[in-house]
Amino acid sequence: MARARQERAEITRQAILDGAATAFDLGGFEGTSLSDVVKHAGVTKGALYFHFPSKEALARTLMDEQFQVSEHLPAVENPGLQTVIDLTHQMAHGLRTDVRIRAGIRLVIEFGSFTHPDPTPYDAWIDTCRSCLTPAQQRGDIHPSLDVRDLSTLLVGAFTGIQVTSHVRTRREDLHTRVADLWNFLLPAIVPPQRITRFHPTGTPETAPPAPAH
Numbered sequence: 001m002a003r004a005r006q007e008r009a010e011i012t013r014q015a016i017l018d019g020a021a022t023a024f025d026l027g028g029f030e031g032t033s034l035s036d037v038v039k040h041a042g043v044t045k046g047a048l049y050f051h052f053p054s055k056e057a058l059a060r061t062l063m064d065e066q067f068q069v070s071e072h073l074p075a076v077e078n079p080g081l082q083t084v085i086d087l088t089h090q091m092a093h094g095l096r097t098d099v100r101i102r103a104g105i106r107l108v109i110e111f112g113s114f115t116h117p118d119p120t121p122y123d124a125w126i127d128t129c130r131s132c133l134t135p136a137q138q139r140g141d142i143h144p145s146l147d148v149r150d151l152s153t154l155l156v157g158a159f160t161g162i163q164v165t166s167h168v169r170t171r172r173e174d175l176h177t178r179v180a181d182l183w184n185f186l187l188p189a190i191v192p193p194q195r196i197t198r199f200h201p202t203g204t205p206e207t208a209p210p211a212p213a214h
Contacts, residue, residue, distance in 0.1 A: 009051075012043060012047055012051065013051045015041050015042065015043060016037065016041045016043055016047070016048055016051055016052065016058070017058070017061060017062065017100065018040075018041065018099070018100065019037050019038070019039070019040035019041025019042065019043070020032075020037045020040070020041065020058045020059075020062065020103070021062055021099045021100040021102070021103035021104070022040040022099055022103070023036040023037050023039075023040050024058075024059065024062065024103040024106060024107055025099050025102045025103040025106060028106060028107075028110055029055070029059055029107055029110050029111070030110075032055065033055075034048060034055055037055075037058065059107050059111070062100060062103050062104040062107055063104050063107050063108050063111065063121060065100060065101075065104050066101070066104045066105060066108060066121060078135070079131070079132040079135065080132055080133070080135055080136035080139065080141060081132070081133060081136040081141050081142060081191070081199055082198075082199055082200065082204060083132045084129050084132045084133060084155065085183055085199065085200065085201065085203060085204075086203050086204055087128070087129075087132075088155075088159055088179050088182070088183075089176060089179055089202070089203035090203075091159070091163075092163065092172075092175045092176050092179050093176070095163055095167075095172055095175060096172050096173075096175060105163070108121040108122075109160070109164070122156055122160075125156045126149070126152045126153050126156050127152075129151075129152035129155050129156060130148055130149055130152040133148045133151060133152060134148050140192065140195065141191060141192075141195055141198070141199075142190050142191060143190060143191070143192060146190060151190065158182055159179070159182070162175070162178045162179060162182060163175060165178070166178050176202070180201050180202045180203075182201075183199075183201035183202075184201045187199055187201060
């Protein structure tokens with residue numbers, strides 16, 4: 001009986017997060033009320049407050065989910081430059097298909113703005129990139145003269161700007177193409193010429209987006 005209650009509680013919690021993601025994706029943090037969350041989640045306000053004491057707690061939970069990408073890195077054998085390329089395409093796919101990722105990223109950008117500056121998410125993404133690019137440089141896949149921390153910072157800033165621009169211009173329809181452009185322009189500048197054919201700017205087959213239907 002206790003286990004059944006726990007399972008129902010978790011189902012309700014996930015429904016609340018899904019509802020909150022939909023609301024935040026549509027209206028942003030300031031434009032979303034708890035009544036909006038309740039409406040999209042299909043739960044009572046009492047259920048919402050049982051799991052989350054405030055709108056800020058909901059937002060933080062959705063933002064924290066964006067850090068979980070690094071939790072899978074220990075399972076990646078020999079993480080390196082291609083790992084980072086694939087992560088950018090995985091994030092691009094998530095932004096196009098998963099409302100929780102879209103909401104989380106929108107909240108990260110809003111909370112990291114001039115109103116509520118918070119570098120934590122960006123620092124976490126930079127550290128994730130650096131953890132992959134450091135062994136890549138040690139293997140000779142990145143020019144030894146480059147500062148991997150600076151390169152990681154550049155990549156996070158570039159991807160952030162690319163996805164925002166893609167959202168404004170095409171509702172992210174061209175996001176994978178723009179991410180591939182980033183890597184097509186960047187790889188010749190950071191990878192020794194004799195090793196550049198090892199890398200796939202559009203992502204490895206497992207992470208590449210499906211071809212558009214004709």
